[in-house]
Amino acid sequence: MISFENTEVAFRGKSDKDLKRAYWLFKLVGSTSMVRFGKWMTNFALKTRMPVKGIIKRTIFKQFCGGVSIKDSIDTSKQLAERNVKTILDYSVEGKTSEDDLDNTLNEILETIKEARQNPNIPFAVFKTTGIATFEILEKANDSIDNLSESELNSYRRIVERIDEICSAAKDADVPVFIDAEESWIQDTIDRIVTEMSEKYNQRRAIVYNTLQMYRHDRITFLNEAIAEAEQNGYYLGMKLVRGAYMEKERERAEEKGYPSPIQPDKASSDRDFNKALKISIDHIDRVSICAGTHNEESSLYLTELMKEHQITNDDPRIYFAQLLGMSDHISFNLADHGYMVAKYVPYGPIKEVMPYLIRRAEENTSVAGQTSRELSLIMKERARRKKK
Numbered sequence: 001m002i003s004f005e006n007t008e009v010a011f012r013g014k015s016d017k018d019l020k021r022a023y024w025l026f027k028l029v030g031s032t033s034m035v036r037f038g039k040w041m042t043n044f045a046l047k048t049r050m051p052v053k054g055i056i057k058r059t060i061f062k063q064f065c066g067g068v069s070i071k072d073s074i075d076t077s078k079q080l081a082e083r084n085v086k087t088i089l090d091y092s093v094e095g096k097t098s099e100d101d102l103d104n105t106l107n108e109i110l111e112t113i114k115e116a117r118q119n120p121n122i123p124f125a126v127f128k129t130t131g132i133a134t135f136e137i138l139e140k141a142n143d144s145i146d147n148l149s150e151s152e153l154n155s156y157r158r159i160v161e162r163i164d165e166i167c168s169a170a171k172d173a174d175v176p177v178f179i180d181a182e183e184s185w186i187q188d189t190i191d192r193i194v195t196e197m198s199e200k201y202n203q204r205r206a207i208v209y210n211t212l213q214m215y216r217h218d219r220i221t222f223l224n225e226a227i228a229e230a231e232q233n234g235y236y237l238g239m240k241l242v243r244g245a246y247m248e249k250e251r252e253r254a255e256e257k258g259y260p261s262p263i264q265p266d267k268a269s270s271d272r273d274f275n276k277a278l279k280i281s282i283d284h285i286d287r288v289s290i291c292a293g294t295h296n297e298e299s300s301l302y303l304t305e306l307m308k309e310h311q312i313t314n315d316d317p318r319i320y321f322a323q324l325l326g327m328s329d330h331i332s333f334n335l336a337d338h339g340y341m342v343a344k345y346v347p348y349g350p351i352k353e354v355m356p357y358l359i360r361r362a363e364e365n366t367s368v369a370g371q372t373s374r375e376l377s378l379i380m381k382e383r384a385r386r387k388k389k
Contacts, residue, residue, distance in 0.1 A: 002304060002338050004297050007382035009337050010330035013083055016386065019379055022326070025063050026375045056351055060358050064326040065092075066346035070115050073348045076325070080344055081121040084336040088124045088178070088322065089115065092347035092357040097134055099158075105131045106162045110169055117173035123320070123343060124209075124291075125170060126178040129190050132166075133159040138186035160193055167197045171207050178240050178291065181211035184250055184262045191222070195229070202235040206289035206318075209238030214274040215247055216262045223277055227284050237284075240291040240322075241277050243270050275302050282306040282319075289318040291343075295328040300335065314339040330378050 004010075011019060066073030070089060077087035089112040096102055109127045116122040129138065137155045140148060145156055163179070170177040179194050181187060194210040201207045210226070212219045223239065230237040247263055254261035264270045278299065281290045292303050300321060306312075307319060320341045323332045336342040347357055 002301065002334055004300075004330045004334055005381075006334055006337075007330065007378055007385060010333050010378065011382045012333070013079060014329075014382075016383075019383055021059065022063060023376065023379045023383070025060060026372050026379065056355075061351055061354070064324065064347065064358060065354060066325065066348045068350050069348060070111060073346055074115075074119075076346055077119070077121050080346075083333055084339075084342070085332055086124075086341070086343040087122050087346050088126050088343050089122060090126050090345050090347045091131070091349055093349045093353040094128070094131065094356050096131070102132050102134075102162070106165065109166055113166070113169045113173050113175050113177070116175040122175075123317075123341075124176050124178055125166075126180065126345070127166060128180045128182065129159070129163070129193075130182055130186070132162045135186065138182075138189045141189045142186055143188070160196075163193055163197060164200075167201050167208050171201045174207075176207050176209060176238060176289075178209045178238075179211060180240075181213045181242065181244070183246050184216065185253070195226070198230070198237065199233055199235050202230075202238065204236070206236040206238030209240050209289075209291065211240040211242060211293075212277060213242055213244030213246075214277055215244035215264050215270040217264050217269065217273070218262065220273050220276055220280070223280055227280070227287060230287055237288045238290075239277075239281060239288060240293050241274060241281070242293040243274055243296070271296070271299070274299055278303050278306060282310055282312070285310065285312065285318060291320040291322050293322045293345075295323055295331065297331060300331050304335075304338075304340065315341055317341060327375065 014022070066076040066087075066089070073087070073089060077089075080087055091105065091108045091112060093105060093108075096105060105127075109125065109132070112122075113125045116125055134155065137148075137152055137159060140152060141156050145153065148156055166177060179190065179197075182190060191210065194208060197208045198206075198210070212223060226237055226239075250263050251261050254263075264273065274294070274296070275298075278290070278292060281288045282303075292299065294300060303319070303321070304314075307314070307316070312319065320343055321332070321335050322343045322345060323329075325344045325346045332342050332344060347354060349357075
């Protein structure tokens with residue numbers, strides 16, 4: 001029986017110094033006012049070139065990132081592998097708009113696939129569509145590409161070409177690739193392209209994975225329709241299931257523009273649909289491969305129960321659990337200790353470029369009820385256990 005209370009297993013790879021750093025970091029991100037001040041101060045310091053990169057690198061960057069490059073991140077990957085946890089290299093540079101910058105990000109994603117091809121500790125690649133596309137074009141194409149001008153249509157085609165290049169490289173390397181979910185007003189564009197890529201590259205197994213944010217009330221319907229379409233057209237489906245990361249922004253925009261919010265009425269509804277999506281996927285495991293991207297203990301245990309009910313072995317590669325580096329180690333390492341397939345998202349990139357990602361992580365930890373307090377309680381429990389030894 002898995003126990004997520006086993007802090008000895010959860011923190012076996014952490015030194016006392018590591019635990020102390022994590023304790024103070026989660027203390028800070030538990031305060032909304034401190035996160036807001038930290039966001040302002042960090043942006044100000046980087047803009048004015050204050051010498052803060054060293055402090056950032058030794059604290060929040062060290063907790064949540066693998067390094068500034070793929071090469072830097074391999075040490076982190078090796079440490080995870082010693083505990084039977086795999087790595088998903090996540091190039092976390094955001095907000096670029098020039099074609100050269102978008103192509104540079106494309107090339108970096110292709111490099112992660114090359115590394116994964118030769119590295120058994122890296123089973124997946126991942127990217128955000130907004131890392132290789134301008135938000136404006138994705139938004140304008142969301143309803144239909146028919147309303148795009150000729151120049152916009154050329155930009156859209158370039159987006160599809162970049163995604164196709166990534167998916168083709170993933171297929172050739174036999175490395176599945178996750179395409180992250182984003183805001184609802186660009187997600188239809190992403191879903192349309194991912195479906196096209198899935199039909200093209202998932203003929204023998206799931207190589208291209210879409211991502212479903214279950215805090216949206218329409219995603220169960222979408223999942224059922226996607227399975228039916230895959231069955232009808234004879235390809236496999238890859239799905240990464242998450243609760244989601246844009247809830248407040250989604251609600252605000254819906255109210256501002258006067259359309260029904262796509263967001264669930266409450267957290268219980270999101271939890272219900274997340275678990276329902278797990279069951280639907282496992283019921284169709286011969287067609288669907290999944291990655292449960294969750295820091296939720298109940299959903300993680302529920303998936304292990306579903307696997308037992310369907311007599312699926314713990315190490316079935318069609319079913320992965322995933323958490324972010326530096327978070328929910330009690331879930332990751334206890335699952336891995338029982339032989340389940342587990343991977344950590346390992347973000348990397350130049351410190352200044354990765355700061356938007358790190359700030360978002362801090363804001364999300366503050367807004368998710370119980371997340372920070374749970375991390376703190378487990379760290380405190382492990383520190384107390386070690387002192388008794």
